[in-house]
Amino acid sequence: MTRDIVVIGGTKRPGTPSVFSCPDCGGVLSEIQDENLLRFRCRVGHALTAQTLLSAQSDNVETAMWSALRALEEKVELFRRLMQHSRERNYASATAAFEQQARQLQEQADIIRRLLTNENKESSGTES
Numbered sequence: 001m002t003r004d005i006v007v008i009g010g011t012k013r014p015g016t017p018s019v020f021s022c023p024d025c026g027g028v029l030s031e032i033q034d035e036n037l038l039r040f041r042c043r044v045g046h047a048l049t050a051q052t053l054l055s056a057q058s059d060n061v062e063t064a065m066w067s068a069l070r071a072l073e074e075k076v077e078l079f080r081r082l083m084q085h086s087r088e089r090n091y092a093s094a095t096a097a098f099e100q101q102a103r104q105l106q107e108q109a110d111i112i113r114r115l116l117t118n119e120n121k122e123s124s125g126t127e128s
């Protein structure tokens with residue numbers, strides 16, 4: 001990723017606004033046709049080729065999925081603790097509700113984990 005100081009300090013933005021956001025700062029990327037190369041640049045000067053943008057988007061999606069997996073697994077653990085706490089106090093309906101929530105969230109976490117581990121296997125060239 002490079003920065004163009006002229007773009008950073010100037011008021012005229014090259015290209016046309018795109019539907020894409022900058023993977024570094026979140027700003028709107030302008031699309032620039034440069035001979036045979038498709039490029040993007042944001043307001044603060046981050047400059048990317050289409051291939052660099054694809055790679056950064058893939059990294060951002062993977063990071064978001066790992067964060068979602070972690071959050072889901074933490075929530076599952078909290079529901080399991082609530083379930084145990086309710087069970088110890090003989091709160092049958094609360095125990096059942098917490099158990100159902102934990103099960104549903106664990107299923108969602110398992111789906112995300114499978115997606116992540118299959119994606120990592122495919123990107124490293126190994127087969128599942």
